[in-house]
Amino acid sequence: MVVLKASLNEIPLELVLTLPRSRTDTFDIMYQDENYIYFIPVRDNVIRFVGRSPRLGLFEESFFNSDPFWTIPLIIENHMQTYQQIIDNNAYYKQSPLLKKTAKKKFYEDLILTFFIAEKGEVAFSFDIYKDNIPSETEYPLDTIALELEDYKLQMEFLREAIPLDAVPKLKVDDLEQLEGHLGPIDWLIFSLINEQRTVQDIALESGIGFRETLSILNKLNEAEFIELAR
Amino acid sequence: MPMEGRIDEFSILEVLSLIKSASKTGKVMVIFDEGKTGEIYVVEGKPVHAIYGTTQGENALLKMIKPSKGKFIFTVGAVTTQRSIESISIDEIAAKVEEKQQSIQSLQEKIGDLDKYLAFNKLLITGVELDKDEWNFLPEAFSGKKIREIAENYEEGDIRAYELINSLLEKKVIRLSTRPTIMSLDGRPIGNQQTVTSSTAPTSLKTTMTRMTHTSLKNEAMRAVVEKGPSSTPTPSESTGTGTINLKVKIRLKTYMSTTGSEVAWVDTSILSKWEEELGRPVRRVVVVSPSGKQTDVAIKGEEGIGNLIYLLPITSFRLKLTDDDIVEVTPLD
Numbered sequence: 001m002v003v004l005k006a007s008l009n010e011i012p013l014e015l016v017l018t019l020p021r022s023r024t025d026t027f028d029i030m031y032q033d034e035n036y037i038y039f040i041p042v043r044d045n046v047i048r049f050v051g052r053s054p055r056l057g058l059f060e061e062s063f064f065n066s067d068p069f070w071t072i073p074l075i076i077e078n079h080m081q082t083y084q085q086i087i088d089n090n091a092y093y094k095q096s097p098l099l100k101k102t103a104k105k106k107f108y109e110d111l112i113l114t115f116f117i118a119e120k121g122e123v124a125f126s127f128d129i130y131k132d133n134i135p136s137e138t139e140y141p142l143d144t145i146a147l148e149l150e151d152y153k154l155q156m157e158f159l160r161e162a163i164p165l166d167a168v169p170k171l172k173v174d175d176l177e178q179l180e181g182h183l184g185p186i187d188w189l190i191f192s193l194i195n196e197q198r199t200v201q202d203i204a205l206e207s208g209i210g211f212r213e214t215l216s217i218l219n220k221l222n223e224a225e226f227i228e229l230a231r
Numbered sequence: 232m233p234m235e236g237r238i239d240e241f242s243i244l245e246v247l248s249l250i251k252s253a254s255k256t257g258k259v260m261v262i263f264d265e266g267k268t269g270e271i272y273v274v275e276g277k278p279v280h281a282i283y284g285t286t287q288g289e290n291a292l293l294k295m296i297k298p299s300k301g302k303f304i305f306t307v308g309a310v311t312t313q314r315s316i317e318s319i320s321i322d323e324i325a326a327k328v329e330e331k332q333q334s335i336q337s338l339q340e341k342i343g344d345l346d347k348y349l350a351f352n353k354l355l356i357t358g359v360e361l362d363k364d365e366w367n368f369l370p371e372a373f374s375g376k377k378i379r380e381i382a383e384n385y386e387e388g389d390i391r392a393y394e395l396i397n398s399l400l401e402k403k404v405i406r407l408s409t410r411p412t413i414m415s416l417d418g419r420p421i422g423n424q425q426t427v428t429s430s431t432a433p434t435s436l437k438t439t440m441t442r443m444t445h446t447s448l449k450n451e452a453m454r455a456v457v458e459k460g461p462s463s464t465p466t467p468s469e470s471t472g473t474g475t476i477n478l479k480v481k482i483r484l485k486t487y488m489s490t491t492g493s494e495v496a497w498v499d500t501s502i503l504s505k506w507e508e509e510l511g512r513p514v515r516r517v518v519v520v521s522p523s524g525k526q527t528d529v530a531i532k533g534e535e536g537i538g539n540l541i542y543l544l545p546i547t548s549f550r551l552k553l554t555d556d557d558i559v560e561v562t563p564l565d
Binding site: 001002003004005006007010011012015016018019022023064125127 | 307
């Protein structure tokens, strides 16, 4: 049962969150922005999973029209399948389990922080928590989020301006030797996704490391003039 | 889009506190599961107007801040020109709520079981003084509701209801009862004939008056009795002679006959006791005389809590050409 719904356009999430947190440390959150619907289970004040699924076909209407929590199993399924595809489609992840682990950590960190800086969309809370198996993919105590949020927000503001999501990165180097010694494993992973057709947003969605990390790497590559951004 | 939530999970006070933190202007609509609704308007986080039922202002606000089931809907931007709440901070409201809760708790402890009903205290014989508020509260007390319900629905707030109940209990005008007070046939609450005085009446008129608690004190005529004393209005139950009393007719719409097959009427048990005391014997039959002089004798029975009424069967009232509220003389037969 929904105990609280709010539009983040009108009441900031940090304020809305004070109500459920004043009652319990275990609850479910659903969040809907323009494109996605999110499921964020909070257990003992810790977030171990965030599921994200495109709204299309799942939940077209506003949260205010009905109870959105019925979509949880669908979101989890869709999310897990989508992420698995990202991993399966990238040779780097097949070669390096460690890289896969690092990517997953960054991916969920980004997903969680993306939700907590949201200034638009609708959020709903339920104390009648989802009890079926929820994947345990990360471990993020709620209290530490506040500490990172401001930095994340500032960093994302800067990165989104420097690396517009609709820009198409293009290679500026002719020879791989020019890059040697400059790129780490995750940088190579991003580099491998640049095909002069994918936009920044496409790369971020396919990288499996989340937007912040993808944009940071693209920014580094751009500043080093290994790539250029075309719009 | 509004913000909405369950008030069984988050109190209105918490919601107001959140709105204050966000410094928002808008309307909080409170919809209780029992069906009542209320509205609180806030301007830049501060409550400026509240309405709950017929109550407005701070009282309405405090009434809505109570543990209850239901939901709230906060609509950003909704405004009103009405102002019923002086500048008050959320902290002040919280302090008032706390204070109110303590007062209520203390009064509730004094009163006792809130799931009981209130009944007229039949042991009350000597005069007591009731102030106007206490008089006005009597119809609520005998509305057939449990104490808790009376308090929750009282226009001037639950705390005031508990204060009045406590005061009436202390004066021994009322007592707790496991059953609701008997209702009259037209649905009005009725009570026992008692001797009370109105302290609001001018001293010259502040005579002991025999009054009936069944009277709807919201009725202007009865207000006049309370405020001006009995001399300005008919005195339905004044004694007119030894054993003879005036009572108000209420036609009993049920086909009840005495075991002897004769017509029967009912008067308050306290009247039967009084007759027995005065005449030195139980009274079993009475003569009923109508205003037009028609009369008949009927078997008489006692009924608790009907005050100055005499219940007559339709056949008796038809024969005497009586209708509800006619005043008849009732005299015990030897």
